[in-house]
Amino acid sequence: MKRTLTTIAVLLALIFTAQAQSLQKFFEKYADDERFQYVAISKGMMNMASVFGGMAKDEKKMMQKMDGLKILSLEATSESQIMKVVLLEMDQIVNKGDFESAVEARDKGQRVNIYYRVTGSVNADMLIITREKSQFNCIWIRGKMTREELLNSFSKSGMDLRIGTI
Numbered sequence: 001m002k003r004t005l006t007t008i009a010v011l012l013a014l015i016f017t018a019q020a021q022s023l024q025k026f027f028e029k030y031a032d033d034e035r036f037q038y039v040a041i042s043k044g045m046m047n048m049a050s051v052f053g054g055m056a057k058d059e060k061k062m063m064q065k066m067d068g069l070k071i072l073s074l075e076a077t078s079e080s081q082i083m084k085v086v087l088l089e090m091d092q093i094v095n096k097g098d099f100e101s102a103v104e105a106r107d108k109g110q111r112v113n114i115y116y117r118v119t120g121s122v123n124a125d126m127l128i129i130t131r132e133k134s135q136f137n138c139i140w141i142r143g144k145m146t147r148e149e150l151l152n153s154f155s156k157s158g159m160d161l162r163i164g165t166i
Contacts, residue, residue, distance in 0.1 A: 022093050023125070023140060027070050035082060037073040066143040074136045086136055090129060099127060102151075109133050118147040126150065 031038040043066065076083045099115035106112075111131040118124045124147070128139040143150075 023097060023127075026089060026093055027072055027140065030072055030074075030086070035074060035076065037071075039071040041069040043067050062145075062149070065145050065149065066141060068142050070140045072138045072140075075134055076136075077134050083136060087131070090136075090138065094127065094129075097125075099125075102126075116147075116150055118145070118150065122146055124150045 027038070027040075030036045031040075074083065074086055078084075094115055097117060098119075099117045101113065102116050103112065103114040109132060111129075113127075113129045115127045115129070116125065122144045124141075124143050124145040126141040128137075128141075130137040
């Protein structure tokens with residue numbers, strides 16, 4: 001029985017690691033591509049921002065729980081091959097990565113989707129994806145938060161993710 005539980009635990013850990021790696025690989029694949037703009041903010045820089053940013057105590061606490069933030073942007077027509085490939089890859093990552101949809105908004109050719117997942121008890125990922133006719137943006141926020149902390153942090157900022165609306 002112990003062996004079976006250990007095997008299951010190892011398999012689950014491998015699955016969660018593979019999901020994070022596919023998102024990591026996506027960012028690594030395009031980070032040095034000249035067609036993309038890429039920004040990565042480390043945990044240290046986020047902690048420094050929480051110290052000097054003039055934030056409320058609860059906001060500082062949430063910033064300190066974040067491990068990093070990455071932004072990837074592409075400007076290309078919706079008919080271009082690169083845009084089609086990037087959108088297909090992102091859709092596959094979201095679908096295979098067990099992300100839950102938190103927000104979906106559409107307005108005059110613009111689309112915003114916010115997805116989140118919490119693996120284990122406190123490994124949280126949030127993806128904010130914006131699509132326009134000629135632009136794609138993906139923001140990936142990683143942190144050590146429970147599902148409740150993640151959802152509460154955004155409901156305090158004016159977005160109630162528990163009901164899936166802005």
